[in-house]
Amino acid sequence: MSQVRVHNLSVSLDGFGTGVDPTFDTPFGHAGQRLHEWMFATRFWHAMAGEPGGSGGVDNAFAERHGPGIGAEIMGRGKFDWRSGPWTDLGTEREWRGWWGPNPPFHTPVFVLTHHPRPSIEMEGGTVFHFINATPQESLDRAREAADGLDVRVGGGPSVVRDFLAAGLIDVLHVVQVPIMLGRGVRLWEGLEGIEERYDIEATSAPSGVTHLTFTRGQ
């Protein structure tokens, strides 16, 4: 059976996966870029941006696990767009097609969870955005079929990952704990009492200051 995986999900020490009041200029709200600076420094990120260099240590080793073996992604509307509610720009020149330009870094079908379905968008490079109003299990069934035997990545944000964890649908979870205190935002760890019983958990602190937490479902 293919696996359901989460990679590179960054949270603050107080457990927030994103801040409050996201805007076009600050998609993570008051968190700014602080949750992801560890990733920007890696070879993985540099390569995705078409740039040379980047660190090759433990942060990079974890970050690079993001891609291989993935056949589809599921993400929340909040990852695709900084706004919520009905789409107001469909069919206009300013129609929002995500943050990632004409050739997004997914290269697979991507299922965007939203209460406001809209027509699918085929991008360059193999990414196709599908917009579906579905439960975690329903969206996973769709993504599994599209992934054609490969794994499914749950791409975030934190509330989507929390919902999938609560529904018992995640096999591999990689959380990166960043030494900042956001105080406000969307908590990843809410209502998940006892989930450690279903997972082998390892912690790996990195020279950059972050700690990589890996949850691997027991067989």
Add this chain to the structure above:
Amino acid sequence: MSQVRVHNLSVSLDGFGTGVDPTFDTPFGHAGQRLHEWMFATRFWHAMAGEPGGSGGVDNAFAERHGPGIGAEIMGRGKFDWRSGPWTDLGTEREWRGWWGPNPPFHTPVFVLTHHPRPSIEMEGGTVFHFINATPQESLDRAREAADGLDVRVGGGPSVVRDFLAAGLIDVLHVVQVPIMLGRGVRLWEGLEGIEERYDIEATSAPSGVTHLTFTRGQ
């Protein structure tokens, strides 16, 4: 100037320093002993219990920092007693004198924060419990005077440590993150946005599975 230190404060991955519904048999509520198993395994703990053996690695190295240089402790009523509210057994044979027997492991003055002051108790081995109704700053002034130039330890529980952090009174904070998910309880990390700016933070993951977080106030 003497320092204000916190040691061996254990929290779950979701940030709870203790569970709900403490009783005489389960002072940490539904958390049971799970937050402190890492410590019970150390040479530090074995020595305190008068037993041989115990691990001598990174967990022990951090745990042992608890004692040296401390001249007084401040703790919450919730650490001294599983109950809250007025003391109902004063002067009786069952008068509560803490969890630690006739010779508690503090060997210094200990200031117990409570809305219900009572006469001080002098124990064997140098521990004297004082019961005071005071703000963090007021209690620290009292403890500093009693510590006579040595450091003051803020011994917990989590809400007391949080109050001292919010008041800017902690110099050294050692938190141990345990890979369990409590779901409910008393959160350590609440309303502390931005405190990382005042501290150097290091994370050290240990073979036992816990991660030691140290906050050291910048000079």
